[in-house]
Amino acid sequence: MSERLKSFIRERATALGFEACRFASASAPWDAGERLAHFVGEGRHGDMGWMETTLERRAHPTAMWPEAKTAVVLGLNYGPEADPLPQMADRSAGYLSVYARGDDYHEVIKGRLKILAGQMAARTGQDVKVFVDTAPLMEKPLAQRAGLGWQGKHTNLLSRRHGNWLFLGSILTTAEIEPDAPEGEHCGSCTACLDACPTAAFPAPFQLDARRCLSYLTIEFAGPWPEEFRVATGSRIYGCDDCLAVCPWNKFASGAREARLHAREALNAPRLADLLALDDPAFRALFAKSPVKRIGRDRFVRNVLYAAGNSGDAGLVEPVGALLGDPDPVVRDAAAWALRRLEAAGLA
Known part of the structure; x- marks a missing residue:
């Protein structure tokens, strides 16, 4: 049942335009919460006071939703067609980060996640919740646990298929789904x-x-x-x-397929x-x-x-x-x- 369900979810995710769909346990222990607490304790979050006030809820997926069993982690490629950095040679033009040159990714992803979550709920009869970067859920550690990639030395998620250019979205569910293998770190000696x-x-x-x-x-x-x-x-x-x-x-990266990005x-x-x-x-x-x-x-x-x-x-x-x-x-x-x-x- 679990493999058939995973195949169904992956097929639906692909049809909705997601390039990656992996599964992780939402309830297994991890050390990401301790790393976040150290980050905040050192004051490295700056003026982002919301990180401190939501620290306990961010510590683990089940701290926010105790019933969560599985995380479905989705990736959407937003890669540029070419290296964007040479654009900065023109000092009379402003440089906007690649992710901010198209439509807001929250809006692009959220609707698709809701559709997929609805299809999952109908299939399993289990509860679901959707997350796109705005709720206290640590999506990068979840993505690494699910095998989408790993957090590189710059702390961002890295994918062997999409490089750095990958938006993340997550669906937590009370359904028990077999997790995928996590991704190891592949930065090596590169700095x-x-x-x-x-x-x-x-x-x-x-x-x-x-x-x-x-x-x-x-x-x-x-x-x-x-x-x-x-x-x-x-x-x-x-x-x-x-x-x-x-x-x-x-x-290994390619340009974004989604026109709105x-x-x-x-x-x-x-x-x-x-x-x-x-x-x-x-x-x-x-x-x-x-x-x-x-x-x-x-x-x-x-x-x-x-x-x-x-x-x-x-x-x-x-x-x-x-x-x-x-x-x-x-x-x-x-x-x-x-x-x-x-x-x-x-x-x-």
């Missing part, structure tokens, strides 16, 4: 991801200090940045792909001058259905101003100067910093 980090955010292999991570700073952190990170961000205005893009396992033309290399002119309605219009929308116009324009200060583009002096009187104090601070940088380069 490409650690060496590529522009802010030295990895205190050791397999460890991250979010406070130094540009993905955290551009997305989660609301205030003014320390000077060193403003310079290090270069043209990165939302997220950072450096540690992902340099991984040698990406040689393909980069929109307007977000592939947007001009900083255009982004600096965004007011709130224009920001919301540009980033409709995008994950970028959730950080809001002010935080986003702050990021763009830091990139403008690093651009060496004299054409940005005027749009930067126009933001010196912005209503938001963090935006004003970023504008003043960017203008000083451009002046120091002899461009103003």
